[in-house]
């Protein structure tokens with residue numbers, strides 16, 4: 255007996271829907287069990303959704319982006335790298351990726367910072383990697399040296415404790431100086447006096463996706479302060495008194511709290527309760543600052559200036575290992591309007607061992623939706639679900 259065509263079509267549709275449901279339920283996922291220090295689930299990565307360009311005003315590289323003075327469409331912004339001479343190969347790798355995917359269209363200048371002068375070799379090779387202007391700046395001693403109020407004996411004792419707690423780089427004084435400089439000093443360098451926006455680039459990072467609009471204009475025209483790609487949990491034992499110092503500061507300056515702040519993201523204790531406990535009230539969620547596209551006017555504001563000075567005097571950049579990532583993130587989470595913080599989901603990025611890899615035909619060289627190519631447990635370090643929850647996005 256022949257089956258009517260509509261019935262066959264219906265049957266076929268039912269089979270397709272059934273197969274889709276089976277796939278959705280049983281597709282290979284990241285198997286992370288709930289445990290004392292992880293109460294979350296690994297949600298479906300939003301990078302699996304097809305990603306296009308952000309909404310809002312976008313400026314294309316039609317004209318006015320030639321290198322040098324002819325580039326009248328550029329706004330006061332720079333690519334910014336703190337880097338050592340011996341990291342030249344890693345820096346060139348990062349430059350090649352960013353020039354290929356973005357800056358060859360816009361020719362924003364590169365500004366390189368170092369605590370010692372750059373070598374001729376560094377200058378020659380980096381200049382050859384871009385058509386844009388390159389600037390080479392030495393950091394003044396008063397921005398780099400350990401401040402006078404840090405007690406060396408106490409620092410050395412503190413390093414021992416940090417090392418007992420497994421805190422990486424605790425014994426490297428240059429690492430502490432780097433974190434302090436990135437937290438509250440880089441934007442005070444005279445070479446950045448007339449610059450408002452920067453894109454921070456580290457050696458040995460990767461960029462995977464073509465970006466066809468001026469990201470600095472995106473920030474300016476859409477009223478954004480800060481852009482990130484990845485947000486993670488921090489090692490709580492590197493920052494035990496950062497949150498207590500922050501609450502002290504806030505109680506002295508409640509006027510700096512923004513009424514539309516992402517405080518829940520900063521103080522969440524549901525997903526990683528032990529992190530919150532060991533960090534004395536801070537979720538440890540932070541924007542991963544090796545990538546940041548930001549408006550320096552936020553760091554130059556009175557609120558941030560006072561906050562940084564308070565933290566600097568408290569000594570935790572040396573007696574603990576406060577990173578610029580938690581310091582920037584707490585400040586943004588408390589003193590900025592969360593709607594001014596933008597997830598650049600369309601910028602494919604990697605700093606070992608984490609990725610931001612969108613689902614887009616503009617991307618090549620990374621695996622869509624894969625956060626890490628390291629051990630599976632690293633997926634617990636992903637704090638994006640909390641950002642989406644508290645910033646009401648995603």
Ligand SMILES: Nc1nc2c(ncn2[C@@H]2O[C@H](COP(=O)(O)OP(=O)(O)OP(=O)(O)O)[C@@H](O)[C@H]2O)c(=O)[nH]1
Nearest residue numbers: 336337338341367368369370428429432456457544
């Ligand atoms: N000039 C200079 N640059 C530094 C110094 N310490 C760190 N940097 C730079 O600061 C950035 C961050 O340092 P990293 O050592 O990569 O720190 P990290 O990203 O936390 O550590 P990794 O996960 O090992 O990459 C990099 O761009 C380094 O090149 C320093 O003493 N002098």
Ligand SMILES: [Mg+2]
Nearest residue numbers: 456457544605
């Ligand atoms: Mg690094």
